[in-house]
Amino acid sequence: MPLELVTIPCLSDNYAFLVHDTETGRTALFDAPEAAPISDALKERRWTLSDIFITHHHGDHIDGVDALRAEHDARVIGAKADAERLPALDRAVTPGDLVDFSGHDVRVMPADGHTIGHIAYHIPDAKAAFTGDSLMALGCGRLFEGSAEQMWSTLSQLAGLPGDTLICSGHEYTAANARFALSVDPQNADLIHRADAVNAARGKGEFTVPSLLSEELATNPFLRANVDSMKKAVGMENAADAEVFAEIRRAKDNF
Structure with a gap:
C-alpha cells in the first residue's frame, strides 16, 4: 500500500495521525495536540512533514502546529469558517473541497456540533476518515458550540462512508x-x-x-x-x- 497510517498518542488521552506516501515520501499530519511526540515519530521514521490538517480550534488539537511548521516548513490546512481561531492557514477550506495530498484526494466534510467550524477529512485511498471530536470510538464529542441537530447531521454524513473506513478520532475515551x-x-x-x-x-x-x-x-x-x-x-x-x-x-x- 502506498499510504501508511501511524497513530501517535499525545498529552494524556489525545491522538494525532500521520499518513505517509511511501512512493513520494510526503507525510501529512491530522491534528497536532503537541509537537514533541509527533516530531519524535517523524524522526524515528526519517519522514519530513509536508502537510498539517486541522479539524477544529481547541488547543488539544492545534497547540503543536506552529512548532511543527517551523521544523518542517509544512503547509497548514484548516476550515475557512474558523480561520480566526486557528493557527495561520496556508489553505482555508470549506466542506466539499478536495485537497490534493501527494496525488490522493482529501475530502473535506462538514462536522459541526462539538464546535462550529469543525471539519473532518476523508482519504478514500487510505480508507480513513479523520474526525477529530465529532464521531469518536463508541461516542461523539460534547456539544460545546453546536446543536444536537448539527451533530446528528455530521454523524449521518460520516455514517454514509464505506463500512471499511477507519475512523481516526481524537481521544482515547x-x-x-x-x-x-x-x-x-x-x-x-x-x-x-x-x-x-x-x-x-x-x-x-x-x-x-x-x-x-x-x-x-x-x-x-x-x-x-x-x-x-x-x-x-x-x-x-x-x-x-x-x-x-x-x-x-x-x-x-x-x-
Whole structure:
C-alpha cells in the first residue's frame, strides 16, 4: 500500500495521525495536540512533514502546529469558517473541497456540533476518515458550540462512508464510552462483545483508536439514533432521529 497510517498518542488521552506516501515520501499530519511526540515519530521514521490538517480550534488539537511548521516548513490546512481561531492557514477550506495530498484526494466534510467550524477529512485511498471530536470510538464529542441537530447531521454524513473506513478520532475515551453505551443499549450483543474487547485492550495498554466504521454502526449509540431497536431502548419509538440523538447525548452528559 502506498499510504501508511501511524497513530501517535499525545498529552494524556489525545491522538494525532500521520499518513505517509511511501512512493513520494510526503507525510501529512491530522491534528497536532503537541509537537514533541509527533516530531519524535517523524524522526524515528526519517519522514519530513509536508502537510498539517486541522479539524477544529481547541488547543488539544492545534497547540503543536506552529512548532511543527517551523521544523518542517509544512503547509497548514484548516476550515475557512474558523480561520480566526486557528493557527495561520496556508489553505482555508470549506466542506466539499478536495485537497490534493501527494496525488490522493482529501475530502473535506462538514462536522459541526462539538464546535462550529469543525471539519473532518476523508482519504478514500487510505480508507480513513479523520474526525477529530465529532464521531469518536463508541461516542461523539460534547456539544460545546453546536446543536444536537448539527451533530446528528455530521454523524449521518460520516455514517454514509464505506463500512471499511477507519475512523481516526481524537481521544482515547473508548472504555468510558463503552460503559455509557451499555447503559442505554444493554441487549446489543455486538456492543457487549466490543466492550469486552475494549477493556481487554486497555488492560494491556493498547490503543482502541482508530476503529472501523462498520463496528461503530453496530455498537455506537450515537450513530444508532435512527435504528428502531435503539429508539425502543430509550423509550422513543416514534421520535425523530435527531430527537433520539439529542436524548442520548443528554444522557451521556449526565452519566
